[in-house]
Amino acid sequence: MKDxxxxxxxxxxxxxxxxxxxxxxEANIGNGLKVMIKVWAELAADCDNKREWNHxxxxxxxxxxxxxxxxxxxxxxxxxxxxxx
Numbered sequence: 133m134k135d136x137x138x139x140x141x142x143x144x145x146x147x148x149x150x151x152x153x154x155x156x157x158e159a160n161i162g163n164g165l166k167v168m169i170k171v172w173a174e175l176a177a178d179c180d181n182k183r184e185w186n187h188x189x190x191x192x193x194x195x196x197x198x199x200x201x202x203x204x205x206x207x208x209x210x211x212x213x214x215x216x217x
Contacts, residue, residue, distance in 0.1 A: 134202060136164050141206035168195075 140157040147153045172192050179185040 138202050
């Protein structure tokens with residue numbers, strides 16, 4: 133999933149905001165995140181006690197943090213591309 137987000141962000145960085153490719157990449161990211169949230173919700177329901185819940189919550193927050201780092205890195209790349217133009 134992380135590679136999917138990174139690849140779609142790269143595609144977005146290399147195309148116009150108004151292009152079909154940009155919109156498609158943006159939609160792919162949204163759909164991927166929607167699936168992840170759905171899976172996490174189903175897995176959260178399987179937690180039997182507070183300890184399991186806390187471990188799962190920590191895992192999910194680490195994943196979200198990783199997604200945030202990827203987005204930040206790729207946004208930095210987009211700014212660098214704009215400066216070079």
